[in-house]
Amino acid sequence: MSSITAPILEIAVLVLGMVILMIEAFAEKVDKRVLAFAAITGLAVVLVASFFVAPSQSTSPATGFWSFYTADRLAIFFKQFALVTTIFVLIMTIDYAPVMRSFFPGGPPQASLGEFVALPLFTCTGLMYLVSAIDFVFIFVALELVTVSFYVLVSFTRRNPMTLEAGTKYLILSALSTAFLVYGIAWIFGATGQTNLYRLTAALANTGSNSGAVLLGMVFVLVALGFKIAAVPFQIWVPDVYQGAPTPVTAYLSVGSKAAGFIVLLRVLQPFMNLPQTHRLVFVIALPTLIYGNLAALPQTNLKRLLAYSSIAHAGYLLIGVVCFDVRAISFYLVAYLLMTLLSFAVLIIVAQQTGEEISDFDGLAKRSPFLAFAMLIGMVSLAGVPFTAGFLGKFYIFYAAVLQRQIALVVVGVITVGCGFYYYLKVVRAMYWQSSSDVDAVPVNGLSRIAITALIIGTIWLGVYPQPILEALKR
Amino acid sequence: MVLFIIFCPIVAAVLIMLGAPARKTALAASVLTFAEALFLFASLDHGHADFQHVTSFSISPEWRLSFTTGVDGLSIIMVLLASIVTLAAVWFAGTIERHENAFYACLLLISGGAIGAFASIDLFFFYAFHELALIPTFLLIGIWGSGNRVAAAWKITIYLAIGSFILLLGLILLYQSFPLASRSFDIRVLQTAAGMGQISPDAQRNVYLLLLIGFGILISLFPFHTWAPEAYCAAPAPAAMLHAGVLKKFGLYGLLRLAIPILPEGARHWATLLVVLLLGNIIYVGLVTIAQKRLDWMLGYSSVMHMGYILLGLASFGVLGVTGAVVLMFAHGLSIALLFGIAGELRRRTGTLVFDELGGLARVMPFAGLAFGFGVFAAIGLPGFANFAGEIMIFFGAFRNGWEIGRFHIFQIATILSLWGVVLSTVYMLRAYRKTFMGSFREQWQKLPDLSPALRMPITLLVAALLCCGFFPQFFVRIVTPAFRTYLSANK
Numbered sequence: 032m033s034s035i036t037a038p039i040l041e042i043a044v045l046v047l048g049m050v051i052l053m054i055e056a057f058a059e060k061v062d063k064r065v066l067a068f069a070a071i072t073g074l075a076v077v078l079v080a081s082f083f084v085a086p087s088q089s090t091s092p093a094t095g096f097w098s099f100y101t102a103d104r105l106a107i108f109f110k111q112f113a114l115v116t117t118i119f120v121l122i123m124t125i126d127y128a129p130v131m132r133s134f135f136p137g138g139p140p141q142a143s144l145g146e147f148v149a150l151p152l153f154t155c156t157g158l159m160y161l162v163s164a165i166d167f168v169f170i171f172v173a174l175e176l177v178t179v180s181f182y183v184l185v186s187f188t189r190r191n192p193m194t195l196e197a198g199t200k201y202l203i204l205s206a207l208s209t210a211f212l213v214y215g216i217a218w219i220f221g222a223t224g225q226t227n228l229y230r231l232t233a234a235l236a237n238t239g240s241n242s243g244a245v246l247l248g249m250v251f252v253l254v255a256l257g258f259k260i261a262a263v264p265f266q267i268w269v270p271d272v273y274q275g276a277p278t279p280v281t282a283y284l285s286v287g288s289k290a291a292g293f294i295v296l297l298r299v300l301q302p303f304m305n306l307p308q309t310h311r312l313v314f315v316i317a318l319p320t321l322i323y324g325n326l327a328a329l330p331q332t333n334l335k336r337l338l339a340y341s342s343i344a345h346a347g348y349l350l351i352g353v354v355c356f357d358v359r360a361i362s363f364y365l366v367a368y369l370l371m372t373l374l375s376f377a378v379l380i381i382v383a384q385q386t387g388e389e390i391s392d393f394d395g396l397a398k399r400s401p402f403l404a405f406a407m408l409i410g411m412v413s414l415a416g417v418p419f420t421a422g423f424l425g426k427f428y429i430f431y432a433a434v435l436q437r438q439i440a441l442v443v444v445g446v447i448t449v450g451c452g453f454y455y456y457l458k459v460v461r462a463m464y465w466q467s468s469s470d471v472d473a474v475p476v477n478g479l480s481r482i483a484i485t486a487l488i489i490g491t492i493w494l495g496v497y498p499q500p501i502l503e504a505l506k507r
Numbered sequence: 508m509v510l511f512i513i514f515c516p517i518v519a520a521v522l523i524m525l526g527a528p529a530r531k532t533a534l535a536a537s538v539l540t541f542a543e544a545l546f547l548f549a550s551l552d553h554g555h556a557d558f559q560h561v562t563s564f565s566i567s568p569e570w571r572l573s574f575t576t577g578v579d580g581l582s583i584i585m586v587l588l589a590s591i592v593t594l595a596a597v598w599f600a601g602t603i604e605r606h607e608n609a610f611y612a613c614l615l616l617i618s619g620g621a622i623g624a625f626a627s628i629d630l631f632f633f634y635a636f637h638e639l640a641l642i643p644t645f646l647l648i649g650i651w652g653s654g655n656r657v658a659a660a661w662k663i664t665i666y667l668a669i670g671s672f673i674l675l676l677g678l679i680l681l682y683q684s685f686p687l688a689s690r691s692f693d694i695r696v697l698q699t700a701a702g703m704g705q706i707s708p709d710a711q712r713n714v715y716l717l718l719l720i721g722f723g724i725l726i727s728l729f730p731f732h733t734w735a736p737e738a739y740c741a742a743p744a745p746a747a748m749l750h751a752g753v754l755k756k757f758g759l760y761g762l763l764r765l766a767i768p769i770l771p772e773g774a775r776h777w778a779t780l781l782v783v784l785l786l787g788n789i790i791y792v793g794l795v796t797i798a799q800k801r802l803d804w805m806l807g808y809s810s811v812m813h814m815g816y817i818l819l820g821l822a823s824f825g826v827l828g829v830t831g832a833v834v835l836m837f838a839h840g841l842s843i844a845l846l847f848g849i850a851g852e853l854r855r856r857t858g859t860l861v862f863d864e865l866g867g868l869a870r871v872m873p874f875a876g877l878a879f880g881f882g883v884f885a886a887i888g889l890p891g892f893a894n895f896a897g898e899i900m901i902f903f904g905a906f907r908n909g910w911e912i913g914r915f916h917i918f919q920i921a922t923i924l925s926l927w928g929v930v931l932s933t934v935y936m937l938r939a940y941r942k943t944f945m946g947s948f949r950e951q952w953q954k955l956p957d958l959s960p961a962l963r964m965p966i967t968l969l970v971a972a973l974l975c976c977g978f979f980p981q982f983f984v985r986i987v988t989p990a991f992r993t994y995l996s997a998n999k
Binding site: 434465497498499 | 566569635639646649661665672676683
């Protein structure tokens with residue numbers, strides 16, 4: 032089995048995406064749901080194959096392909112992360128199909144569904160390249176692959192004015208952040224003559240280079256990545272885009288895009304970690320992200336918007352991890368975040384079809400469909416950080432790293448914002464369990480979604496009790 | 508053995524959620540838990556201070572984190588308390604109109620969380636089990652509460668969430684204060700390492716302060732106490748019984764378990780602060796209690812006030828005072844559960860707990876009057892009840908701390924002031940008893956039925972336990988003291 036090497040994984044996903052696009056285009060008779068199932072199966076095969084890829088560290092004197100592509104343990108782990116995310120997003124897409132159809136009234140019943148299945152595959156390829164990228168040029172290309180496919184996905188149901196607004200906002204601000212990224216890369220390249228991150232480390236170690244110019248470049252790159260991970264003050268787009276985009280895409284944005292952003296951030300900041308300014312800069316964006324995300328989430332009444340603010344808040348906790356530069360804490364947090372966020376979105380998609388996306392639409396859900404209510408309860412409780420769920424251990428490792436490095440300010444603010452978190456996450460629990468509703472119909476859940484939601488619940492609790500497998504996988 | 512007692516309520520809760528008959532399952536589980544706790548209590552070897560019945564599953568060797576459970580003299584008393592109060596609370600709950608299954612599942616989860624916390628030797632699970640009770644409490648108050656339930660539910664949840672995250676920081680700092688080789692989540696390892704002086708006095712002070720604030724919020728220590736009365740009067744009676752009787756003891760248990768063996772220097776350094784705060788509990792909250800016009804608010808405040816005595820025993824830092832604190836924890840848990848249980852029954856029958864609207868109820872409810880009287884006398888600390896045994900040990904222990912002939916230090920002054928607290932509690936307890944059960948009788952309560960025979964069982968159980976521990980405190984003292992003697996004698 033050692034014949035599988037890491038780059039084959041991306042190529043396989045890419046080919047899968049193209050094949051599905053071709054079938055979509057030429058075989059009009061095929062039921063489009065079959066395409067979704069084919070994509071899920073294909074990704075599952077790639078996921079299984081990825082466990083047989085041996086990690087290989089690429090070294091600084093490497094040339095050719097391996098000078099911009101690494102397949103270390105972290106990269107492989109996050110390739111699997113991207114694959115799992117995409118599988119769950121595709122499962123959500125199947126649930127979401129009736130909603131999408133309602134936005135294309137004139138066309139055939141399953142118009143464009145095929146594209147909606149193919150595009151996440153390209154995004155997934157982009158994410159997988161991104162986590163392996165160790166060269167600025169490659170980071171840029173992979174990031175664009177992700178972003179461009181998201182342009183289409185975000186504004187997919189374009190007849191809906193809110194979606195159109197979201198798409199436009201995402202397009203303009205994303206393009207702006209890309210410009211920042213390129214500009215920053217240019218400064219860094221101009222000052223050091225390197226784009227490879229390993230050689231950059233070596234170049235920065237030679238004090239001869241102009242550190243002011245490098246730092247300026249780094250700030251620009253940080254701004255661009257701050258946009259991707261939704262850090263304050265680059266978070267303006269998040270609530271509107273999250274609320275307007277089709278819900279599976281929102282889930283994808285909030286999990287896949289953020290995780291890749293953090294991995295790139297870790298890789299990019301690695302060479303700069305010796306500069307004291309870097310810590311201060313990350314600190315300066317971590318603190319307002321924590322405060323803004325949590326405070327702004329308090330008054331929300333729309334669950335999708337609430338999750339958007341919560342995603343900003345979680346970016347804040349993750350940034351504490353970046354300040355401490357604890358890769359394992361961040362990675363574990365991201366895994367926990369994947370499980371609980373996808374769980375919440377999966378339930379949201381199903382419930383929203385019957386009632387709506389407001390929190391008040393969840394009133395009395397415990398009575399109508401106890402299974403969905405329980406799933407949402409686990410998701411919310413984990414997001415809030417109650418023990419025996421993955422979310423708690425994520426916060427535990429982050430706070431552990433912060434206490435170890437005596438980041439008093441971040442820890443104090445972190446604890447207070449956790450208290451805020453309990454309020455707005457439990458608002459959803461309150462709606463489901465306290466409130467009674469006039470609607471008494473049970474919400475139907477199809478078999479595949481039921482399996483997916485059960486898997487996410489088990490994963491959330493399992494990692495909350497026994498985190499060792501993930502820690503083991505992240506060991507260097 | 509210990510695993511069974513932890514998971515018995517939790518498994519029962521899951522079964523109930525899956526559709527098992529709620530009340531029967533809950534009763535069966537709590538009877539089983541109680542029997543098991545009695546068995547453990549009887550079979551514990553008094554001779555040595557170590558944890559017994561230890562089982563361990565490794566979770567993360569790298570972090571030296573494992574799921575380790577076991578009991579020693581201190582924890583078995585807490586487990587026994589938890590099982591008695593659980594049984595009484597479940598019995599008191601009766602038929603619930605809405606969502607009966609969810610109600611019993613929440614109750615059992617709180618109980619399982621408390622027992623799990625008391626029986627965990629591993630710090631991580633010690634913490635996590637306590638948090639298990641957070642969401643059920645929120646739901647219990649929110650769904651089945653009365654009065655201003657919404658505000659009360661938010662208040663208790665957010666207060667306790669912040670308190671427990673501060674506590675978590677304290678525990679993390681404690682873990683990191685040890686040198687790499689002896690870092691562990693296992694309390695036993697930490698105690699041994701601390702005994703060898705591996706934790707610096709400076710670190711001890713910082714950790715102790717964090718733990719004091721974190722646990723203090725959970726205990727309702729003076730400036731952080733406002734959540735407690737509000738939550739207890741909004742909560743349904745069984746939830747108030749469990750929370751005030753058992754779960755609030757978690758913070759005290761944590762301080763006893765961690766502060767005394769591991770952080771003696773920290774405890775000594777912050778003793779003055781703790782004494783001032785606990786006098787706030789006894790004197791200030793005591794006066795506030797006297798001003799209450801409703802029975803449930805009065806009981807809520809009185810439970811906050813009594814925390815002051817237990818903390819005084821803890822702060823006295825001698826075998827006598829600390830043992831007294833443990834006995835009083837046990838006694839207070841039983842007496843407050845008794846009082847909340849009967850108050851809940853009164854509210855169910857009369858629909859009000861305002862003193863001015865009640866009166867003379869002993870005429871129609873003689874058994875309830877008698878039982879409430881027992882609870883009141885126990886809470887005041889009448890000799891013969893367990894509370895007296897605990898309080899007198901605390902007062903002697905605290906008075907002796909730092910005692911020199913002819914000089915009164917802070918502990919002597921604090922003891923004198925606390926003794927006045929007993930007078931305060933006599934005033935409000937007896938007044939409450941007079942206004943509720945004695946005094947002029949109102950015609951509208953003529954038809955009120957007395958407690959049903961089924962409810963007399965849990966009351967008898969609680970009163971019997973109170974009297975038993977009151978007349979024979981040596982059974983408890985003998986079990987508890989070995990756990991402390993090594994640390995406290997070494998520190999003297």
